[in-house]
Amino acid sequence: MSTRDDAPMTPSALVDYAKSLDCIHCGLCLNSCPTYRLTGAESSSPRGRIHLMRAVAEQELAPDAAFVDEMDFCLLCRNCESVCPSGVHFGAMMEHTRDALVKSGRSKPRGLVRFAFDHVLRKRWMLRLATRAGRTLQLMGTWRIFFTHLGKHGRLLADVPDIPPARERRRMPALTKAACDRRGAVAMLEGCVMPELYGRVNRAAASVLSRSGFDVQVPRDHVCCGSLHAHNGDLDGARALARSTIAAFEPLVDEHGAPAPVVVDSAGCGAHMKEYAHLFASDDPWHGRAKAFSARVKDFSEFLAAPLARDGLVRALRTDAPGQALGRVTYDDPCHLCHAQGVRKPPRELLDLVPGLERVELPYSEQCCGSAGIYSMLRPADSLAIFAPKVAALDETGARVLVTANPGCHLQWDTGLARERRDVRVMPLAEVLELATRPDGRVTASRPASGGA
Amino acid sequence: MDPKLIDGLRAIVGPAGLLADDVRRKPYESDALAYLKRIPELVVLPRDTRQCAAVMELCARHRVPVVARGAGTGLSGGATPVEGGIVLGLARMRDVLAIDPERRIARVQAGVVNSDLSIATAKHGLFYAPDPSSQKACTLGGNVAENSGGPHCFRHGSTTRHVEGLVIVTARGDVLDLSRPRADPLGLDLVGLFVGSEGLFGIATELTLRLLPIPPVTETLLAIYTSLEAACQAVTQVIAEGLEPSALEIIDKLTIEAVEASVLAAGYPQDAEAVLLVEVEGSEAEVASQTRALEPILRAFGAFELRRARDEAERARLWAGRKGAFGAMGRIAPDLYVIDAVVPRTKLAALVRATTAICRERRLKLANVFHAGDGNLHPNISYDRRDQDELARVIDAGHAILRTCIEHGGALSGEHGIGLEKLEAMEWLFTQDDLAAMCRVKEAWDPEGRMNPGKLIPVHTCMETRSALPSGGRA
Numbered sequence: 001m002s003t004r005d006d007a008p009m010t011p012s013a014l015v016d017y018a019k020s021l022d023c024i025h026c027g028l029c030l031n032s033c034p035t036y037r038l039t040g041a042e043s044s045s046p047r048g049r050i051h052l053m054r055a056v057a058e059q060e061l062a063p064d065a066a067f068v069d070e071m072d073f074c075l076l077c078r079n080c081e082s083v084c085p086s087g088v089h090f091g092a093m094m095e096h097t098r099d100a101l102v103k104s105g106r107s108k109p110r111g112l113v114r115f116a117f118d119h120v121l122r123k124r125w126m127l128r129l130a131t132r133a134g135r136t137l138q139l140m141g142t143w144r145i146f147f148t149h150l151g152k153h154g155r156l157l158a159d160v161p162d163i164p165p166a167r168e169r170r171r172m173p174a175l176t177k178a179a180c181d182r183r184g185a186v187a188m189l190e191g192c193v194m195p196e197l198y199g200r201v202n203r204a205a206a207s208v209l210s211r212s213g214f215d216v217q218v219p220r221d222h223v224c225c226g227s228l229h230a231h232n233g234d235l236d237g238a239r240a241l242a243r244s245t246i247a248a249f250e251p252l253v254d255e256h257g258a259p260a261p262v263v264v265d266s267a268g269c270g271a272h273m274k275e276y277a278h279l280f281a282s283d284d285p286w287h288g289r290a291k292a293f294s295a296r297v298k299d300f301s302e303f304l305a306a307p308l309a310r311d312g313l314v315r316a317l318r319t320d321a322p323g324q325a326l327g328r329v330t331y332d333d334p335c336h337l338c339h340a341q342g343v344r345k346p347p348r349e350l351l352d353l354v355p356g357l358e359r360v361e362l363p364y365s366e367q368c369c370g371s372a373g374i375y376s377m378l379r380p381a382d383s384l385a386i387f388a389p390k391v392a393a394l395d396e397t398g399a400r401v402l403v404t405a406n407p408g409c410h411l412q413w414d415t416g417l418a419r420e421r422r423d424v425r426v427m428p429l430a431e432v433l434e435l436a437t438r439p440d441g442r443v444t445a446s447r448p449a450s451g452g453a
Numbered sequence: 454m455d456p457k458l459i460d461g462l463r464a465i466v467g468p469a470g471l472l473a474d475d476v477r478r479k480p481y482e483s484d485a486l487a488y489l490k491r492i493p494e495l496v497v498l499p500r501d502t503r504q505c506a507a508v509m510e511l512c513a514r515h516r517v518p519v520v521a522r523g524a525g526t527g528l529s530g531g532a533t534p535v536e537g538g539i540v541l542g543l544a545r546m547r548d549v550l551a552i553d554p555e556r557r558i559a560r561v562q563a564g565v566v567n568s569d570l571s572i573a574t575a576k577h578g579l580f581y582a583p584d585p586s587s588q589k590a591c592t593l594g595g596n597v598a599e600n601s602g603g604p605h606c607f608r609h610g611s612t613t614r615h616v617e618g619l620v621i622v623t624a625r626g627d628v629l630d631l632s633r634p635r636a637d638p639l640g641l642d643l644v645g646l647f648v649g650s651e652g653l654f655g656i657a658t659e660l661t662l663r664l665l666p667i668p669p670v671t672e673t674l675l676a677i678y679t680s681l682e683a684a685c686q687a688v689t690q691v692i693a694e695g696l697e698p699s700a701l702e703i704i705d706k707l708t709i710e711a712v713e714a715s716v717l718a719a720g721y722p723q724d725a726e727a728v729l730l731v732e733v734e735g736s737e738a739e740v741a742s743q744t745r746a747l748e749p750i751l752r753a754f755g756a757f758e759l760r761r762a763r764d765e766a767e768r769a770r771l772w773a774g775r776k777g778a779f780g781a782m783g784r785i786a787p788d789l790y791v792i793d794a795v796v797p798r799t800k801l802a803a804l805v806r807a808t809t810a811i812c813r814e815r816r817l818k819l820a821n822v823f824h825a826g827d828g829n830l831h832p833n834i835s836y837d838r839r840d841q842d843e844l845a846r847v848i849d850a851g852h853a854i855l856r857t858c859i860e861h862g863g864a865l866s867g868e869h870g871i872g873l874e875k876l877e878a879m880e881w882l883f884t885q886d887d888l889a890a891m892c893r894v895k896e897a898w899d900p901e902g903r904m905n906p907g908k909l910i911p912v913h914t915c916m917e918t919r920s921a922l923p924s925g926g927r928a
Contacts, residue, residue, distance in 0.1 A: 022783055024780055024782060025487045025788075026485055027524055027591075028587060028590050030524050031568075031569070039469065041498065041542075052479060052480065055479055061475060066475070070476060082716065084716065085712070086781060086782075086783025
């Protein structure tokens, strides 16, 4: 589990050895892995990476730069977990190894990333300051000059999308009342980067919940769930943020005083929050609190597709075929929704509820788009290569709108489709449902004011 | 390794196609039979036939042994590296080159994954029949090397019946195109000879494969038994009555438990001692009449429950559970030895009894999954390769089971191949003359003995064959 800072880091501590023994070496995971499909090298496959971890733990192999590179190359999409008959906890193993590689100084987190993890993502005012500065630079047209001057670090910023204007970055209200007969109350995660880049998506999600009959509460003092920390080798940071998240949501209750469901419209955050318990040893009191908290976490689509909410949504849906305005729609599964949370049907069912909406399946929709949290910034070339077949698959569908349910995927598709000059709109599921339940007459889905990249 | 060879290979396949460092070579030390291992000197990943030929030519010049590898899902050590040798991986050759729906054939590169081909051909209403359990990961080139089977090969036949043509790169690096349409079927059937040669002859780089029309109706039945023997007897009877289901698979209790605990949970009843999975395909009338004939037989041998898959999703779940059985056993121990045993179908129950006794004597944990229709059993023994004593008992049990198969008139392998695993067993089944004949064929393809040496045919047999030649050595 956790490794204490003062303990000497032996090679075996780099690996969750017990978990590595769950792998029986059958190889059924190989073809599910985006990095293996890209390189054809088994060191870039789940079985290969586990084999390497086990070899390091058994001291047959030195954890050298090549080892670190193969661990960093993994997208943590967890597609392998969806196909593993042996139930290997690949994601948890990889988080453990990355954390240990950073702690033992074998993997150096890039300066800007470290700074963002330690400071920016943890404090709302830092986030606001960063986006305000970014927006100013972008408006002045000096953005590119700025990041080229940052040299290697600047590459991280090259793909940062246009930061929306302040009115789109305003905070969500602490309470949004149910817009019709009240069915219950929920708590919603506002998140760290979400309100800065995709505040409109959060507001759309809250509108849909409110129109479906739910009071929506947002804890004002909460910032980040810590998933980016966990995925990128900072388990201590992830633990601290998990504690603050649990504490922030514990007081939020429904009208009967029972803990309110925690609705999350970012698949990466939701997946991590559902697995908080694995950050804490079983004798740690936080382990139990984490378990109780995780049981409340529901993806936005998962919550809405359940009978009570679904009934409310159906009543709120417009009947004048609001889906028609969108043209053909397809849905791309975010990895941390389908592989990490096992949520596949609800988003599709909700889209199919929208009158007039034509939905087609996207081939290989469960393959990663290459966004993978901050991966697209850390390894832009690999991310692009992994994205390429996704565009080809999208072309096959002839869809005009691509629906996703995770901000990272949203961003990857937005910038990717602009670069590839495809006239396809990317819409989060929450925005589609917001349009379809909008009480006034307009169903013209205009592009957001800030536009694409 | 000669630096000239390394530079030469890198020039052919590019830097990303050559894996030379410790970390990137390490995962290639074994295939899915993990107790046999050796780290290869280099791993080379060509993109196409041309690169493959150039690699082979260079290896010939440097007299380097070559082991071909697809996805490394084989279970007989066929892709285990050899001393001083390189691994030639085909995982980057994954293009479907052409699909011809009229002629019902597809031309593919050898690294295409088995199930990806059926996905690509589905829009033409066609599929590729051989379906090894690892079909979602294993390559078609590897299937050719091992002449792989799968549940549906009971009806459709194993890989060799589905290969129309091959492009082969020989040990010297020549390209042998045996895939041109042949108006005249006469002449030596080199393609037939090559399939199942386990990498001893050359490298198949492009395959022309037969496709079959997707049957209009498929019915999947799950018969549930209170004893494994009863399930075996039902299978024997189904075959005796001349019925032709497309698959007949038996899964025992321990395997059911492991599968039901996994993501592939198929809904197999956990109180059963064994389940028999039966599939029937064809026109609506054919399926109906077959099913009508099957049901009383399945019940006569004690099936206390008979379920029918209601829809495609349930059918897919039943099969995903069966095909994930090997991996699911990882829940029981870190390693699994999948034995590939074959007996006449009338001897199924006898072999199950013998296998159970063999494992009990050696204190080993046994689970059974088998292609009952083919008389192909997979006794699965769970173990931990870190425990040398247990590993020795596992290997000993494997030998005892194989000897029992031979006594019952069976064979050494149904579909996994001989590889390294069953090398010594070859001499139990074949005479010295048989083996000498195999050696001579091998030498015709690969006179220097550099292609996957030490696999399939016991080496000393080849040496004895050579010394018996009038020249006293290589011809």
